[in-house]
Amino acid sequence: MHILVLIKQVPETDKVKMDPETGTMVRSGLESIINPLDLYAIEEALVLKEKLGARVTALSMGPPDAERALRESLSMGCDGAILLTDRAFAGSDTWATSRVLAEAVRRVGDVDLILAGERATDGDTGQVGPAVAAWLDLPVLTYVSSLEIEAAPLSDTTTADSVFLHKTTPAAIRVRRLTEEGYQVLEAAPPCLVTVVKEIASPRLPTLRGKKFARSEEIARWGASDLGLDPATTGLIGSPTRVTKIFYPKVARNGLRIVAADEAGIEKAIDHILALFEKKGILDKATVEDGASTPSSPFATSSALSSALERSPIAGGAPSPDTAAAPAKPEFWILAERRSSGLDIASFELLARARALADNRGALLAAVVLTSALSEKDAGALIAHGADRVVAIESPLLGNFICERWVEALANLVRARNPEVFLAAATTTGRTLMPYLAAKLGTGLTADCTELAIEEGTGLLLQTRPAIGGNIMATIKTARHKPQMATVRPHSMQPLSPDPERRGAVIRLSYESLTKKDTPRSPVQVLSMESNIKDFENLEGARIVVSGGRGLKKADNFKLIRELAHSLGAVVGASREAVDRGWISYSHQVGLSGKTISPEIYLGAGISGAIQHLAGIRTARTIISINTDPDAPIHAVADLAIVGDLFEILPRLTARLRQRSTGAAPHEPSILSSDTPAAAPHVAENRADTSKGA
Amino acid sequence: MTYNHIDKQIIGELIRIAGERNVLLDPSRIETFSHDETSKEEYGHMPDVVVTPQSTTAVSEIVRLANRARIPVTPRGAGSGLSGGAIPVYGGIVLSLEKMNHVREIDYDNLTMTVETGIVTNEINNLVRDRGLFYAGYPMSLETCTLGGNIAENAGGGKAIKYGVTSRYILGLEFVTPAGEVVWLGGKLAKDVTGYDLVHLIVGSEGTLGIATAAIIKLIGLPAAKSDLLVLFRSPQEAISCVPVILSKGLIPTAIEFMDRRSVETSCAYLNENLPYAECGAMLLIEMDGRNPALVESEAEAVGDLCMERGAIEVYVADNRTTQERLWAIRRNVAEAFKVYCPIQSLEDIVVPPAAIPAVIPELDRISGQFGITIPCYGHAGDGNLHATLVKDPNMPMEDWHRIEPLSLAALYEAITKLGGKISGEHGIGLKRKDFMKKFMSPTELELLKTIKRAWDPNLIMNPGKIFDMED
Structure with a gap:
């Protein structure tokens, strides 16, 4: 061998x-x-x-x-x-x-x-x-x-x-x-x-x-x-790609710093953390959601959308690609991904981004889905969230992601339609499929963008991404090749509010029609899917991440992190050192050699903030750090920096959160959105839909 | 000893000398000055007042005042000491040099630097690194310790075998005597036998003879290249027997660190490091440095060959920083790994003739067996300075530990004294070990020390209660 x-x-x-x-x-x-x-x-x-x-x-x-x-x-x-x-x-x-x-x-x-x-x-x-x-x-x-x-x-x-x-x-x-x-x-x-x-x-x-x-x-x-x-x-x-601009992101957030050296300091720190959670609408959410379910399910079950679709005149119509062609308008595409629970929320975020770009360019926005069969409901959700057209490539062979097979189908479609822009979320699927596809198509691809814009005059896509551990931001252009392709960091944008009145065509294509093959042979077989694994986390999908590092001192102490995470409905993360020491499995690792994440709230306890770790959380909306070392680098990038002992703070914080959730009991069963704060508008709206439908 | 109390008038004087913001009285603010890295419960003591003067003149006036009023003065650097040297056991004034941290001069022609002693030692190296220079006095320095503390303890560290200890790099001192006089000793001189060598009497005197407010330190060329070897041996004897062989070939490592099996196991388990150490009875971590990468590499290889010839199981090589970090992590995390096992410990820094290291190991086994404690042994094999650390069994009641700790320390010190060793190689005697001085130092030598102390500090105001008690 x-x-x-x-x-x-x-x-x-x-x-x-x-x-x-x-x-x-x-x-x-x-x-x-x-x-x-x-x-x-x-x-x-x-x-x-x-x-x-x-x-x-x-x-x-x-x-x-x-x-x-x-x-x-x-x-x-x-x-x-x-x-x-x-x-x-x-x-x-x-x-x-x-x-x-x-x-x-x-x-x-x-x-x-x-x-x-x-x-x-x-x-x-x-x-x-x-x-x-x-x-x-x-x-x-x-x-x-x-x-x-x-x-x-x-x-x-x-x-x-x-x-x-x-x-x-x-x-x-x-x-x-x-x-x-x-x-x-x-x-x-x-x-x-x-x-x-x-x-x-x-x-x-x-x-x-x-x-x-x-x-x-x-x-x-x-x-x-x-x-x-x-x-x-x-x-x-x-x-095909060219770096056109380099700039240095502002790293320090100059957040609030609290020294929790004594009883009063600890109380003050906990009060501030709770106040921040409250402001972000986390506390109400935690009681409703009961743990860290992926936020994508509301989309899949939105009955309001379904009924909107039933009214939709074109839903179910399946024109061939040729008849649906609108050659006058450039096409912008996004790849929408299905998870076991429904469409991935990252796909809706991507639609929001692409919608703005397409409007700027006067382009038609299509969401492309490869799946065994796309439900009307899912197609409708994509349209309601900004797609002008849904292109479903359907085949039992496409139920699981197999890169070569998907590319085979997509490459032909791209060649036929020649979209100007093609975006995918920077998920494990997106980051595998897109480079394979780009190489096949002979075009450029920019990875893990956090900002996208249309250049004035040229109409080119400006793709901006952090690089070198987030030390720099680079703006990249694909000037001479089409489509201009990029993967986009999940959670770097909020989805649009769904508009059930939006109309769009749903085009269904068969894998066979695209590949012109009767019995596609792939050297890759999916044997099984191991989900529900103990100690496995989907960090990228999480709105709240609570991470622990070397400061926890030993594996047992991760229970402090887990308990806090549980009471918040958060996902557990970890620094590289904690993972290296075998305290927690790799799927929890945040940072350059783990996962790059953009949660609503990131709380890091006992993490000093090595550059590799900070690169993984730089796009988090809010960062809370807890570390005894006042010089720990993570404090500099935190919005709320607690100089204090996690062993003092975490158990009490968890206890306070539990108190609140039991104390809030009369409230609990019915908080289905009326008072959910603005921090999570899309989820709130969909929950409202669910309740109306039920 | 009895000293006078600090009254309002003294406080007023201190404020006049140092300025109001440099005189701290609030108990919550001065609490941190009551202890160092030794156990706060066991050794801590509150000062009455903390002064943070910003000039040598102010230091001199404060000391003069204290001498006149018979008030004890405890000088302090970063408070990262390991022997209780900066603890104000008699209360009084803690004189913190934290604000005396300026660089007075960098002399590139004489390769010296004149700095105030409150400077963080690491900072010195940050300042001259770009010029290809470094201060080698304490190259393993922590991020926090100050030059003044290094001078007081004559700090050593892991690289002493090649670079020596702090004293080698201290050429001159600006010194405040216990009477409050200011004097310059030594100078930018490579040779100086003009009278007694007071500079090197002061270095290592643990702040009992006066206060060094500034120092002329020697800079040397920064070695650009380094290469590290991690060598696995079946036994401590095999490991240690390599050391003289290496040195006798003219190969001078920067560091030869030793770890016994227990240290290796505990640290590797803590780090989840999967080195194949099953058969390993001891490890050496050897670092070579120099200006020429090719030369360093070939010397490192020669060292590795010598180890293999003498029965090493395996030699791992690291010549980039990432891999070097991985090797050094094993050595650096020994202490932390044992803290996870049990945080109650006595960190020792015994020193023996290097060839006696293998003989220390069975003694440690004997003592740990006798007292039901764990004693991992790791440290600087190149210079015989070992961190044999007494670790309490997590299940042992504290009262038993308090009874056993001095007994097992005495047994340890007795064993190493028989091997020609001494009880402290780099941490100092301070508060923690002074009870053992009477037992392990000859009365004549101890009396010489006291005679010096009396001559320099007749009122015994300067860091009293450290190294030895005058009444004894």
């Missing part, structure tokens, strides 16, 4: 500078390391090598200095390394990078498995892995947290040499893929590309023996000509 590991040399995230001229990173003078998430990929490759016998080759594109990262990978136990380096590669975006990497994989030839970290800590896009797979027409499995290989039996013709290097020929690769709803268990036929998350393995340290081997080993260097690439089509020139 031959395993290729894609690695990237990255600067240590806390010391990054940008070149204001080119908008690219200044890499000189920085200590460089292997992208931390790539270490998990290397480790997994080495574990497979030890278990099954394999040759492991590390592959990296970068400046000549990236050789250091490759030597480090050799000293950990990789057998060989290849460096793709050429002046012509400089300034590549993810599309251009993945093209070079894919060419190199082609040149290597005989590869059974390609592993990579889920994303790099500097660019933080997660796009290169899926895009490389797209170029090579390989299946891609992203966010993989465990991997198993089923070996094919040795053939009679196996030579001694091939036994040594390729002891095993993989017959099937089974993975568990971490999604918002749990673990998707997939099986794929090799070769395929797998991007891994931290849960998969704990990287080993380089050994002295390894170092010596690494120093003596020759590292192949391939440039553009070695890969048969025209230098004029690589690097900055060959990149």
Whole structure:
């Protein structure tokens, strides 16, 4: 078996500078390391090598200095390394990078498995892995947290040499893929590309023996000509996206600081926290919602919307794409995603964003859904929330997300309709599908945007995203390619209030009609979905996140966090250190190597606020910090900073919240929205709908 | 000792000297000056007044006043000491140097810096790093400790084997005597035998001889490259036996840190670090540094080879900061990991001849068995300075602990004295260990110390009750 590991040399995230001229990173003078998430990929490759016998080759594109990262990978136990380096590669975006990497994989030839970290800590896009797979027409499995290989039996013709290097020929690769709803268990036929998350393995340290081997080993260097690439089509020139502006976000919030050193201070701190919850409408909500259910369900059950749809003249009509064409208007598309409980709330947020953009551009806004079957109700909800048109690609084959299959359907549709803009939420699906699709379409893609706008004059989409651990904001344009594609950070905008009077066409297309295939063969099978897992959290979907860090001192003490979270209907988060120490599982991790979140309220207790952690919460609406250290960096970014002991504060805060909820008992059964404050208007409205319908 | 009380008139004087905002009387504000990093319950004592003077003149006038009025003065840096040295056991005045934190001069020609002693030691290095320089006196410095505290305790730390301890980098002192006189001792001089070496008598005197208000410190070139090795051994003996071999080859590590099996296990479990330490009886963490990365790397490799030749199970190498952090986390978290096990501890800093370290381990086992406590052993193998920490069994009643702690400490100190060691290598005697001085120091030596104290501070106002009691 031959395993290729894609690695990237990255600067240590806390010391990054940008070149204001080119908008690219200044890499000189920085200590460089292997992208931390790539270490998990290397480790997994080495574990497979030890278990099954394999040759492991590390592959990296970068400046000549990236050789250091490759030597480090050799000293950990990789057998060989290849460096793709050429002046012509400089300034590549993810599309251009993945093209070079894919060419190199082609040149290597005989590869059974390609592993990579889920994303790099500097660019933080997660796009290169899926895009490389797209170029090579390989299946891609992203966010993989465990991997198993089923070996094919040795053939009679196996030579001694091939036994040594390729002891095993993989017959099937089974993975568990971490999604918002749990673990998707997939099986794929090799070769395929797998991007891994931290849960998969704990990287080993380089050994002295390894170092010596690494120093003596020759590292192949391939440039553009070695890969048969025209230098004029690589690097900055060959990149569809271009950074047009770099600016530095204001990080410090200069929030209120309370020193909870004594009894009075602690009381004051708790009062302020409660007042903040109250202002945000959290307290009423907590009593109603009974725990952290995903806020998407109200949409799915909104009977007011259903009745609106029944009145709708066009609902149910299924014109073909050709007859529905309105060529005069440019089209803006969003990808709407279905979860088990209904449409994802992120899709409605996306509609709100796209609606404003489409209006600005005078464009028609379509919501595209891939699913086994889209209900009238869901279609109606999309229209009520801003879509002019719903395009449903329906097939039993599309019930689960399988990247290649979805792209196959979508790519043809995009080519046929040529939308100007195509947006998806930066969910595990969006961040896998979009780079694969963009590579197939030969267009640019910007990851995890927090702001989008239409440029005056050109009408181009200005895509703004945090980068380098949130240290900078970059505005990116895709000037010469269509569609202009971007993924958008969930919760960076509120959905529009639904308008049941809105009308729009629902177009239903079959997968088969788009792919022109009768029996689509996919090398990827969904075996099962593990949801309802103990100690699993969907952090991205949460409105309130309560996190704990090293200050908790031990695993047991996470109960303080859990109890507070429970009384708030919040989701439990954790710092990297807490996860590294095994106090809580990886699905809780907030930060650069975990989840980037934008909740309404983030409360971090016993977390100092390493730059990687802060990058994960920078777009939270309100941040509350509790830490004994007055100099803890998290206090600087907090709206309410409590300098105090979490062991004093959390139990009392939880007790006060419980008191309130039992004290509020007469109120409880009927608070179905009349007095729900404005902080959660959409949820309130939908709850009202539900009650009317019931 | 008996001292006079502080009355309104003294307070008035202090306010006149230091200014109203530099004289603290409010108990809630001065509470923090009643203890250091040792147990507040066990050793803490409230001062009557805290003064935070902003000039040497003010310090001098305050001391002069205290000397005249027979009021004890306890000088204080950041309060991060580990021996109770900054605790005002007789009340009186705590003289905090926190506002005396200015840089008076950076002399790039002589490679010296003249700073007030209230400066945070880390700050010194932040100021000269861009010029490729550093102050090596206490390179393992915490974020908080001050130069004054380092001088008082002659702080060591983990890198002493190559860089020595604080005293090596103190060239001169601006000093306020217990009579309130101001004097400059030493200077920007590499050599100076003009009379007794008072500078180095003061360094390590725990604030009992007077107050250093400023210091001339030596700067050296900042080593740009470093490489760390984590070496797993089957036994402490194997680990320690490597140290002289390494040093005799002319390889001078910046640090050679030792961790016994118990420390490794506890720290790794705490960190969820999955190193294969099942067979490991001890670890060494060795750091090499220098200006030339290639040279540092090859020297580190030579050190690693020597360890492998002497039976090491495995040598891990870290030459970037992320991996280095991962290795050092194991060593740095030993104390924290044991605090999770039980926060009631006595953190010791015994020092023995480096070759005697393996002989210390069975003694620790014996003592922990005898008293039913845990004693992990980790620390600076290169210089024999070990943090053998007495950790209470979480189930042991406190009254038992209070009875057992001095007994087990005495047993520990006795054992290491037999091995040619001393009871404190870098934390100082302070309040915490002074009862053991009589037992483990020769009467003649102790009398010499007292004679010096009497000569310098006849009224015994300067940090009384530390190191030894004059009445004893």
